[in-house]
Amino acid sequence: MSEALAGAVRRFLDEVTPAVEALGSGVASVRADRLEGDVALEAFDVVTSFIDADGLHTDNELFALLGTFGPLLESSLGHATPADVRRNGLVTGKRRWAEQPSNLFDLLLKGDRRNGTRAGRTYYERAMALAHEVAASDVHVSHLELGQLERFRSMLLAALAAHEADEPQAVAAGAPEQTTPAAPTAPSELPPARSLEELYAELDALVGLDPVKAEVKLVADLIRVESMRRSRGLPVAETSRHLVFTGNPGTGKTTVARLLAELYRTLGVVEKGHLVETDRSGLVAGYVGQTALKVTEVFTSALGGVLLVDEAYALARGREGDFGTEAIDTLVKLVEDHREDVVVILAGYPMEMATLVDANPGMRSRFPRTIDFPDYSDDELVSILVSLAGKAHYRVDDGARAAARARFTIEPRGKGFGNGRLARNLFEAAVAHQASRVVDLPDVSDEALATLTTADLESAGRSI
Known part of the structure; x- marks a missing residue:
């Protein structure tokens, strides 16, 4: 593990240090004389938070930690042993460090917003690479480690989304297009494979489904870690x-x-x-x-x-x-x-x-x-309906949203509950009732043609 971890740490330092340096002298907490040490300490915190994920603190993990960070940090790490680390509690409880954005990450995000840069993305990519490196070092990757990976990723992405203007909007899932399935065929020409982060962003933009999103990312993390282990000749359990x-x-x-x-x-x-x-x-x-x-x-x-x-x-x-x-x-x-x-x-x-x-x-x-x-909640079904309306260039006013929520509330829940299909059926019925309402009105405005009202949703709710 030591050589692979050292390489991942070096890449973190090589890419994150210039990003921090670019913040300039205007940021009081960035001192040129401490810059490299501060970034190395950040990498140390990332690594130790994942070593502590399963609470085992194995010799293999700790030897790699000491060998990598001993030369980088001004401390006695270079002369310590795994027993010393355990006795001093250097790693114990560090998993909690990954629960919220660090001060350094927050500084980079603020700099991105101020300067139009993407240093936060660089930090995210390199920190996740460090996290995967630690997870790949264990003989068996535990669900504790995979869970820590997912929580860390979600925390970083949430912080990024809060600072980036192009945060994806909620997308309806579970409301299929009304088309006839074609005979199954493989595509003749494939588009380029999309990046993992692009696919995660699309997954995260779906309405609801939080437990499903977490499970999918656990599956992906396990595949990535297994691939890393395989490339280094480490044993990989058949799954x-x-x-x-x-x-x-x-x-x-x-x-x-x-x-x-x-x-x-x-x-x-x-x-x-x-x-x-x-x-x-x-x-x-x-x-x-x-x-x-x-x-x-x-x-x-x-x-x-x-x-x-x-x-x-x-x-x-x-x-x-x-x-x-x-x-x-x-x-x-x-x-x-x-x-x-x-x-x-x-x-x-x-x-x-x-x-x-x-x-x-x-x-x-x-x-x-x-x-x-899981079934969608009433609020999630309203979000799906609003998403469907937006795609069709309709606006759902506040009264219409309340009427939709009231209709979803009275729908019996149980086996066969329609979920996204119910939201689609209600939306399509509302469009039909809106058409009947406005078709004979004189001088109908564009806004009226594009707005679904309380009356439209109430009439639609009674008809489905």
């Missing part, structure tokens, strides 16, 4: 990339699956990163021998990307002699034969998906991770 998505309709499962496909491409898990969607009707045939062929055809179209099987539990629900079981068996075999070529996501209601996973002995080990998509 399955396949997932189960559970939740009601309209909770954003397809939207997240599409983003996850791109994330997997960016991280090198799959080559193409396209999403192929299907369901029971796309996999099961009515004649002996045809189901395996259909499953193979759909699966082949997803190679290099992600296959999303919606309402996958329906495969295990057929009568005796039904070909759903054949589809499951074929899918499990294909997943095993092409474990490096495709990622499969099975989606549906929680209890039914548990039954499906138990329907084949190979399912449980190949689909070990489940991500649950």
Whole structure:
């Protein structure tokens, strides 16, 4: 670990030190005679906060810490041992350091706002590289470390967003376009792979789904750390990339699956990163021998990307002699034969998906991770409706928002609750009622044509 950590620290110093220096003499807390030491101490704080994430403080971690920072800091670190570090509590409790922006990071953000620079981004990228370096050093990456990575990233990104003018607006998920699915095909020409941070920004901009966002980032962090370990010849535990998505309709499962496909491409898990969607009707045939062929055809179209099987539990629900079981068996075999070529996501209601996973002995080990998509709150559904309206160049006034919230509040919650689909249905009904209201009015203004009012949403709420 020592050599890799030293390299990551050196890159942090090489890129962050000039950014701090550029703040100039106008910042009282930036002193030229202490500059390099202050930045080195910042790197030390980042590293120790992640060494403390799992509370183990192993010899491997501490030897790397001492070997890297002993020559950089004016202290007795160069002569200390891991036992000395533990005895003095140098690392104990340091995980809390990563809970809020540091003074140095805050100075860089203020400088960015004042000077139009992007030093905060530089800090973020180099600090996250340090954090991943520490996580990659352990024999087994724990959920404590992955959780610390995600909290640190979220904290830094939130601080960046507060200082950057181009913060992404909330985006509706779970409200699908009303289109007929095309036959599954792989893209002939792929756009350039997007950066991890761009994909994270799009994920974070989705309305709600906070537990889902955290799980997706944990998956991505684990892949990154495993890749770092593999490149250094360290052992990597075999893990399955396949997932189960559970939740009601309209909770954003397809939207997240599409983003996850791109994330997997960016991280090198799959080559193409396209999403192929299907369901029971796309996999099961009515004649002996045809189901395996259909499953193979759909699966082949997803190679290099992600296959999303919606309402996958329906495969295990057929009568005796039904070909759903054949589809499951074929899918499990294909997943095993092409474990490096495709990622499969099975989606549906929680209890039914548990039954499906138990329907084949190979399912449980190949689909070990489940991500649950919670129902949207009333306020989140209003945000989705407003987002849909904005995309269609409509404005939803305050009274209309209150009427929408009241309609969402009385909708029974439970299995089958429509979530984003309900928001879309209400929006489309409101547009229709608005049209009926204004069509015969004389001299209708552009504003009136583009505004959804309380009356529109109340009428729409009664009609759906």
